Amino acid sequence: MRLIITEKNDAAKKIAGILSGNGVRSDSYLKVPYYMFDDVEGTPSVAVGLKGHVVQVDFPPEFSEWRKVEPRELIDAPLVKTETAKSVVRTVKKLAADADSLIIATDFDREGELIGLEALNLAVEENGRLVRFVRRARYSALTPGEIKRAFSNLDHLSEPLALAGEARQDIDLIWGATLTRFVSLATGRLGSQFLSVGRVQTPTLVLIAEREKERRAFVSEPFWVVKVDLEAGGQRFSALHKEERFSDEARATAVFEKLASPGKVTAVKQTSRKVQKPAPFNTTSFTSAATSLGYSAAAAMRIAEDLYMSGHISYPRTDNTVYPQSLDLREALEVLANGEFAREVAQLLSRDSLHASRGDKRTTDHPPIYPTGSPRRGELGDREWRLYELVVRRFMATLSDDAVMESNRVDVNITGEPFVARGNRVLSAGWLEHYPYSRQKDLELPLLNEGDLVDVVDKQIDARETQPPARYGQGTLIELMEKHNLGTKATRHAIIQNLYDRGYVHGNPVEPTEMGMKMAEALQEYAPRIASPEMTAELEKDMDLISERDLTKEQVVRISRDLLRQAYGMLETNRQAVASKIYEGITDDRILGDCPKCGTHRIRIIRSKATKKRFVGCEGYPDCDQTYPLPQRGDVIGTGEICPQCGSPKVKILGGRRPWILCLDPHCPTKAEYAAKRAARASKAAAAGEGDGEAATTAKKTGTKAAGTKAATTKTAATKTAAKKPAAAKKTTAKKPAAAKTTTARKTGTATRATRSKATEPAPSGDGGEA
DNA sequence: GCAAGGTC
Structure with missing residues (x-):
């Protein structure tokens, strides 16, 4: 009998179906399904699927107690393989016992080669005769043509390629475990609180932290935008001053004030461009x-x-x-x-x-x-x-056609100032017809010719400020990881989730905690190799060399151990500095905001020595005795927001199905609403049979169209007024004498914008990754 | 209880 081993059950089932001449009999052993059939030539065969890796590299048990083993000892500790999916392993062995040949049909990539080698080892352990009858099927799709082609052109397993994968496994474990234990022991964060370090997760955290640093270093600059509403032939449209951003308020105001009807069209331009259909999804x-x-x-x-x-x-x-x-x-x-x-x-x-x-x-x-x-x-x-x-x-x-878009531009001169109106519309929708997600609404301009006159029906001046670069959304982060070759298609989302679970990041878009910031900083300073994507880049090169037989797995792992020994020495020398830096972050994360009672000190999370329970108290104690109770479970994150109803800081509690935002004052009137909402959600979830906590993930991708700028979000009295009655407070009309109204026009214009831009920003509570 | 990589 011929044994075919695939990476997953689905592949075994499909391959059996494709290769069988006269039907497939399925059976199972220890709940692991397998598929028996005779191929078209009458060869009796059985196909079984693994569950990815079914063995795992690990340290021997005597290294398992963190407190009893110096992390340094892990660098040169022996490595053993343990079975992780026992029922699959036993099924493979049972089928191997009766087999006279073996076809490795795992996925056609490096990790597939390694999984294939693992399966081969298990099969040969059981049935040594098989070792001389092993072949490899390489296919890139589970389609009849491709499978038949692969099975009539059987190849050999590439051991060097599989060993390249093993080198990666070993190096990841040795570095990851050693440094994870080092930082956890150095900071006393043991048990479920441990702090992790890894070849992929740490550089990813560094990317997030670096962006946060840029944001903190960013100095925003004010600028002013002058805009007009125009009308021609009964059709309204708007135009922006050609300067777009005035850095000088006085000049912007002067321009704004002199604007008056009519405007004269100085140029009309029309261009069309192709918008390529998107590539297939990976x-x-x-x-x-x-x-x-x-x-x-x-x-x-x-x-x-x-x-x-x-x-x-x-x-x-x-x-x-x-x-x-x-x-x-x-x-x-x-x-x-x-x-x-x-x-x-x-x-x-x-x-x-x-x-x-x-x-x-x-x-x-x-x-x-x-x-x-x-x-x-x-x-x-x-x-x-x-x-x-x-x-x-x-x-x-x-499978559709490219789209064709038309862009229109009309230049208008208004009292000597150049303005530009832009429009766009879809000429031929093509693929946009099927894939409307990114489609923008048409913005039509009236048909105008050079020399035409247009009415100025309204004018606005908006005060804004340049904005720091946005935080990464999860999608952008995954794209960035791919760009740096960090992680794989199958792991990137899990790596990000891991950063949430460790308390290094929170929120959506992804925001580092202070602990995450300091962890990134400490490792960048004292163990730069693990903090940079370079380690992966070099490992990739070494893996290529192993698969081409220019280096051995042993050589590569030995060099990596040497490098880790050096890195570890540096960390050990600076153990105190590393620990106190991370503590700084942990301490900062406990601060929740200014004390609403004394106003001079900050309030922070405290753990009572007597009761071991945590609560929030003022740093000014005993001068200020303000305290608040806290839920005893879940991570507490300060939001920097103040509840408008009770005036106490709002915090976010993580650890449940979804993040929970509450104000610290237990008597706040919003509490009743929360309780009602939670109850409603709970009963809804119960009715649905599943509450996965993802429904709160309503965040949209942060728009980048504004090129790093959006309205200033200064909260003034005008904000509220404008939000309540936008029509009335929105604009100053050109007809009124503008002089006395300038300030109002600017403020309300800003406020309107602020309100609008807020609505398109991600929901602050949409912590998809934390659920 | 460690990593990252598969897959359920």
Whole structure:
């Protein structure tokens, strides 16, 4: 019998179906399914799927007690492999016992080669004769053509490639465990509170921390924008002063004040441009698009996994952005022909030929993500449906046409000042028809000719200030990680989640805690190698050398151990400095804001020595005795906000299904509302049978169109007025004598803007990653 | 109880 081992059950099942001449009998052992069949030549075969890695590298048990082992000892400690999926291992061994040949059919990438070697070792342990009859099937899609091709062109397992993967495993564990224990022991953060360090997570944290530093160093500068509302032929449109940003208020005001009807058109320009259809989805672009729809990266991947397991979409963990030859695109469309997208699909199917877009990344692992099933809307939950629809729409978009956009520009001279009105509209929607997510509304300008006169019906002057670079959203962060080669398609979302779980970051967009900032800083200073993407870059090079047999795994790991020994020496010498730096961050994280009672001191989280319970108290004690109770579970994060009702600082409690924002004053009237809301949510979740805490993730991708600027958010009395009656307070009309109104015009203009921009910002409580 | 990498 021929034994075929794949990386996952789904692949074993599909391969059996494709290769069988006369049907497949499925059976299982210890709940692990396997598939028996005779191929077209009559060879009896059995296919079984692993669950990814089924063994794990680890230290022997005598190194497991953190307090009893110097972290330094881990550097040269022996490594052992332990079985992590015992039932799978036993099933593989049971099937290997009866096999006379073995085909490794794990994924076509480096990690697949390593998983294949692990499976081979297990099989040979059980049945030594197999070692002479091992072949490797390499396929990049689970399609009949591709599988048949791979199985009629069997290859050999590349041991050097698998060993390159092992080198990575060993180095990650040795560095990660040694440094994780070092920082945890140095700061006394043991048990569930431990602080972690790793080749991927630490440089990722550094990226986040560096952006935060830029934000803190940013000095915002005021500027003024002068805008007019114009009218021609009954159609209203707006124009901006050509200068766009005035750095001089007096000059802006002077320009504003002299503006009067009419304006004269000095130039009209029209251009059209092609907007290319998007590339097929790989994991990175899919998660990025999903985070724009309000999903956390981890939630998007979990739902994608569900959709894949239900047969609705193809394998969701892929780097590939080019549909392989073996994928029949027309057939894939036909799957959708009778479903919810029938009309749009029919339109594409009516074409003589289909031309798909191609992305930059072409890999051998899997096809890009595309729909493979056609569930009805009601079959899926709303959150599942919206991601399925995203995949379908992207797929259709990649088979559609480029869009054509028209841009219009009208230059207008108003009392000697140059103004510019810009418009745009879609001439030919093409792919935008199928994929409306990023589509902007048309902004039409009236038909004008040079020399035409236009009415100035309104004018505004807005005071704004330049804004620091935005924090990263999870989608942007994943793209950034990919750019730096940090993590893989299958792990990036989990790495980010890990930073949340460790308390290094919180919020959405991703904001570092003070502890996270200091951890990044300490490691950058005392162990720079682990804090930079360079370590990964060099490891990648070494892995290539191993797979080409220019270096051995042992050589690479030995050099890495030497480097770690040096890094460790530096950390040990500066143990105190490292610990106190991280403590500084931890201490800063406890400060929740100014004390509402004394106003001179700050309030912070304290743990009572007597009762071991935590509470909030004023730093001015005993002069000020202000205290607040705190929930005893979950991490407490200061929000920097004050409750408008009770005047006490608001805090965020993490650790439940979703972050919980509350004001410290237990008698605040908002408490009743919270209680009611929580109760309503709880009963809703109970009714749905699942509350995954992701519903709060309503954040949108931060818009970058404003090129780093948005309205100043100074809160003045005018803000409230404007927010309540925008129509009245919004603008100063050009007809009124402007002189006395200048200040008002500026303030209210700002306030209106502030209100508006606020509405498009991410929901402050949308902590997708923390749920 | 450590990492990062698979997959459920």
